[in-house]
Amino acid sequence: MPRPLIIAPSVLSADYARLGEEVRALEAAGADWIHFDVMDGHFVPNLSFGAGVAAALRPHCRTHLDAHLMIAPADPYLEGFAKAGADTITVHAEAGPHLHRSLQAIRALGKRAGVALNPGTPESAIAYVLDLVDLVLVMSVNPGFGGQAFIPAILPKIAAVRTMLGGRPVDIEVDGGIAPDTAPQVVAAGANVLVAGSAVFRGGPSAYAANIAAIRAAAQSVLTV
Numbered sequence: 001m002p003r004p005l006i007i008a009p010s011v012l013s014a015d016y017a018r019l020g021e022e023v024r025a026l027e028a029a030g031a032d033w034i035h036f037d038v039m040d041g042h043f044v045p046n047l048s049f050g051a052g053v054a055a056a057l058r059p060h061c062r063t064h065l066d067a068h069l070m071i072a073p074a075d076p077y078l079e080g081f082a083k084a085g086a087d088t089i090t091v092h093a094e095a096g097p098h099l100h101r102s103l104q105a106i107r108a109l110g111k112r113a114g115v116a117l118n119p120g121t122p123e124s125a126i127a128y129v130l131d132l133v134d135l136v137l138v139m140s141v142n143p144g145f146g147g148q149a150f151i152p153a154i155l156p157k158i159a160a161v162r163t164m165l166g167g168r169p170v171d172i173e174v175d176g177g178i179a180p181d182t183a184p185q186v187v188a189a190g191a192n193v194l195v196a197g198s199a200v201f202r203g204g205p206s207a208y209a210a211n212i213a214a215i216r217a218a219a220q221s222v223l224t225v
C-alpha cells in the first residue's frame with residue numbers, strides 16, 4: 001500500500017523570535033508534520049537549535065515533530081531529543097561509524113528511527129540497517145542551509161531506496177529545494193514525505209496555506225495519473 005503524502009515545513013526558515021506562533025500557523029495552514037533541523041557547526045557548516053528549543057516548541061506542535069539531526073556525534077543527544085518530544089529522530093549515515101547502534105538507540109527510546117543520506121552518499125550505505133528504519137531521508141541539497149537549489153542527480157537514488165525497501169512500510173523523505181516544480185519529480189521517484197522551508201515561508205504567514213497547498217497539489221498530480 002502506498003505511504004501517505006506528508007508535507008513537512010522546516011522551521012529553519014521561520015521567524016525564530018516567534019517559533020511557537022510559527023508552528024501553530026503552519027499547522028493551521030495544513031502542515032502534516034513540523035521538520036526541525038538541528039545543526040552543530042561541525043557536521044554541517046551552520047548552527048541552528050538544540051533539544052531545549054525542541055522541548056519549548058513541543059507544546060505548540062499538535063502534529064508530528066520530525067527531528068533532522070545534522071550533528072556528529074549524534075548518540076549523546078538522542079535521549080535529549082526523545083525527552084523533548086520528537087516523534088521521528090533522523091541521524092545521518094555519514095555522522096559516525098556506528099549507524100546501526102544509533103538506530104537501535106532511537107528505537108529503544110520508543111521513537112521512530114530515520115536515516116539520512118547526503119547527496120554524495122549511495123543508497124548502499126543503508127543496505128544492512130533497513131530493518132531498523134522507519135524513514136529514509138534522501139537529501140536533495142548538501143545539508144546546512146535553507147534556500148539552496150534542488151540537486152536532480154538524487155532522483156535515481158529515491159527510486160533505488162524504494163526498490164531496496166521492498167514492501168517495508170518505511171517513509172521516504174526528501175529535503176532541500178522542494179517546491180511545486182520539484183515535488184512531482186521526487187514523488188514520481190517514490191518519495192512520500194516532502195520537507196520544504198523557503199517554498200512554504202515565502203510571502204509570510206498569510207501565504208503559508210497557499211504555499212503548502214501548491215506543493216501538495218503538485219505532488220498529488222503525479223499520484224493520480
Ligand SMILES: O=C(CO)[C@H](O)[C@H](O)COP(=O)(O)O
Pocket residue numbers: 010012013035037068141142143144145146147148175176177178195196197198199
Ligand atoms: O535540512 C535542511 C538543510 O540542511 C532543511 O530542512 C532544508 O534545506 C529546507 O530548506 P529549503 O526547502 O529552503 O531547501
Ligand SMILES: [Fe+2]
Pocket residue numbers: 010035036037068175195
Ligand atoms: Fe532538514
